[in-house]
Amino acid sequence: MAERRAAPEKKAAGRAAIGYAKPRSYEELRAVLSSGTVHFPKRLRQVAIFLWQHPGEVALGTIGRVAEQAGVQPSTLVRFAQIFGYSGFSDFQALFKEHVKASWPEGRREGAEQPDPAESDPNVHLVKGLAAAAQAALARLGESFEPSRFERMAEILAGADLIYLVGSKRAFPVTAYLSVTLLQQGVRSVLVDNVGSSAHDQIGCVGPRDAVLAVSFSPYNSITPDLVAIAHERGARIVAITDSTFSPLVPLAEMWLEVVEAEFAGFRSLSASLAVGMALAHAVSARRGRVSG
Amino acid sequence: MAERRAAPEKKAAGRAAIGYAKPRSYEELRAVLSSGTVHFPKRLRQVAIFLWQHPGEVALGTIGRVAEQAGVQPSTLVRFAQIFGYSGFSDFQALFKEHVKASWPEGRREGAEQPDPAESDPNVHLVKGLAAAAQAALARLGESFEPSRFERMAEILAGADLIYLVGSKRAFPVTAYLSVTLLQQGVRSVLVDNVGSSAHDQIGCVGPRDAVLAVSFSPYNSITPDLVAIAHERGARIVAITDSTFSPLVPLAEMWLEVVEAEFAGFRSLSASLAVGMALAHAVSARRGRVSG
DNA sequence: CCGATTCTGGAAAAGGACTTCGAAAATCCC
DNA sequence: GGGATTTTCGAAGTCCTTTTCCAGAATCGG
Structure with missing residues (x-):
């Protein structure tokens, strides 16, 4: 795997610029992906799109399942992860797991928010107020x-x-x-x-x-x-x-x-x-x- | 993480012991657990409590990690799953994965979160975390x-x-x-x-x-x-x-x-x-x- | 149009997770 | 209090998952 720096004058052909530091959080990864400065070949782009749209699947699934849903080979996922500096898919997946876990306990919003009619209940008011x-x-x-x-x-x-x-x-x-x-x-x-x-x-x-x-x-x-x-x-x-x-x-x-x-x-x-x-x-x-x- | 199919002819061990049908969803499992009619020995009760309080960890983690956090042996988790009629932990875990995945709306867009520079102070981190x-x-x-x-x-x-x-x-x-x-x-x-x-x-x-x-x-x-x-x-x-x-x-x-x-x-x-x-x-x-x- | 480089697909090896199993410990029951 | 039963522990074994690797296909550049 030849090292190449992001060439300023190049049309960013082919090879993704590896000049990027390894994202340390899910948010960082999203930032890099959305920056649009990285140009992926076909399959890798497919991967990027899937990751973007289905982070939950990535966090919960196996490499096989994710690959299938994204329409690529498992090895493609590994390559994708390695492009970003991770040792492999597992490493990369940890990012997603962390993100999902972090936003699980408090981020639990089930069902539509109904204007609570019980709000007028003095007990509810008291507890919520406290x-x-x-x-x-x-x-x-x-x-x-x-x-x-x-x-x-x-x-x-x-x-x-x-x-x-x-x-x-x-x-x-x-x-x-x-x-x-x-x-x-x-x-x-x-x-x-x-x-x-x-x-x-x-x-x-x-x-x-x-x-x-x-x-x-x-x-x-x-x-x-x-x-x-x-x-x-x-x-x-x-x-x-x-x-x-x-x-x-x-x-x-x-x-x-x-x-x-x-x-x-x-x-x-x-x-x-x-x-x-x-x-x-x-x-x-x-x-x-x-x-x- | 090994995801494995249920063996067809496994001895349906403890299932008859408590007479419960295998829960097919996370909600069903919670219902059975909260019914209060099941009496677990110490370790299995520990497991039940942990599952009840930390479903996210169960969904995202490996059997080893979950066992460690719950303070039991991995095999205890397997036994617990089998009591409910599952072939093993993987099968059981799928319930949790599904639940977490279901409550993860795909279109989630979170705003940019800038990490506070003072956050690196361990004391600040501790107080803010608490x-x-x-x-x-x-x-x-x-x-x-x-x-x-x-x-x-x-x-x-x-x-x-x-x-x-x-x-x-x-x-x-x-x-x-x-x-x-x-x-x-x-x-x-x-x-x-x-x-x-x-x-x-x-x-x-x-x-x-x-x-x-x-x-x-x-x-x-x-x-x-x-x-x-x-x-x-x-x-x-x-x-x-x-x-x-x-x-x-x-x-x-x-x-x-x-x-x-x-x-x-x-x-x-x-x-x-x-x-x-x-x-x-x-x-x-x-x-x-x-x-x- | 042809050579060089990059990308992709698939199979085999490596690694790790899950399961099984028997002995030890704890508990229950008489 | 003692035997029987249940429960727990720990490690070995099995299988799946992940990773690696290379040949073939596609693409780019001249």
Whole structure:
């Protein structure tokens, strides 16, 4: 197979220009195909057209089936894939599989969209409203996320001897889930849950080598700031997840992240906080793994 | 990937064992699985749950990959397929392929998606991925929500003397938030939190006028089913939020809702469950207000 | 019109996926 | 508690899929 560069003055005769980098995604492949700069001979063009029109068949079928439907020999498909730099059809097919898989769970739109008459049902309205609010909060999270601050928080937590998780009322589910997750990942942590009103005593045991992750949302009338203040006095490193710069946690914390939750019908979602929390857990566990592994 | 024809005279092994005709479509399979009349041993149940929750993976993957993701041996998948009367996994897989292919409209044209340059930061990727997964789960929730079942659950809970909230591990944050919310709304409830290992004693106090709201996700290896079973014996009304028809809570519950959470990097979101939980809390409180006000 | 190059088709080899099977483990039942 | 049954595991075997390869056909250029 002789190498030839895309000749500028050539009429792009015959041979497809292999000057193209191997497409790494289905979208890239489509872009290349639609650019029109590649001129294929008859059979290969047939292949390109079929791929374009029936990506699902390509993803789900065998080379034999695809070849049959496209009206070519299996070996033609292999050659086509190799022109784009793949080792063979299997490699090439993975692109399609990935694409279909990626758009499967969420892209499931079955049947025609009917204007839902049940929308007037107050329950449906409530659930959809709560879901929409949570989605909005998650979308904002994706936009306003600050990687460098997140990074610092993860570093602080990963460097701690023991991680204390503090959060009450609304914030408690977040710390509770964090506790479950961190323990599953083998990261030692203490959930300050105030069982037996022992929260002050629990937090009274923190030392300079420990870290506290505090979660709190407005109104800031819980005992969380008190507990964090104690930990602060004892020299622990403090990081926080909260919903405004006016939170009493902010002056105490070495680093903090702002996560604004959405509200609907008086109920606040926790989705964004949970997502950040999970990401933190993962980041901490990853750093720990590196150190102790 | 080997695609092989059904051998004509194979011994139709387990088929008689459960007496089900071979499902001819994916929908039929789902119907049989959800009928709840089939009782699988542990590994086969694991398979059923995975098939239920990840049809895309089954359709696109090889037997090896699917087995790995489901946490079983490849041969287990073959046995599962044969129980339903198929000659092997390939035959069975064709069902899934067809289903995926059918719900892939050919004329799909997606807009140009530019990859965010900051996306390469692993932290950003993680947070955005978790957020996207949660959003997907919430979107699904909006589509598959069943108002009538929700209504019944709210009625049951509203009519109860005392509401017991049961959930452990991952599910605990959901019940915890429910507890906070219900108490705020003036609805009497008990969070069964197993502090002091007193969960069995707590649940031992339920009576026929009480209701239990249980939350559990796969793998169903927590103590939640045990506790619910006790409550069931004592005549309490049971409702559940869980993620498949194979949950041990389903046979115990008078009414249940399926909420499938999304997963990313091994972390499951709780967004959809929390949204449903909040909606339930609101609905219950609204009904109570009507009665007692 | 003829030579050189490229493209195509088909068969054989290589590779991998699926299936089968028997022993070990777990579970059930008396 | 012990035997019988069911279930699971793991590896060997079989078959299909994929790839490679080359001769013949088609096309391009002179």
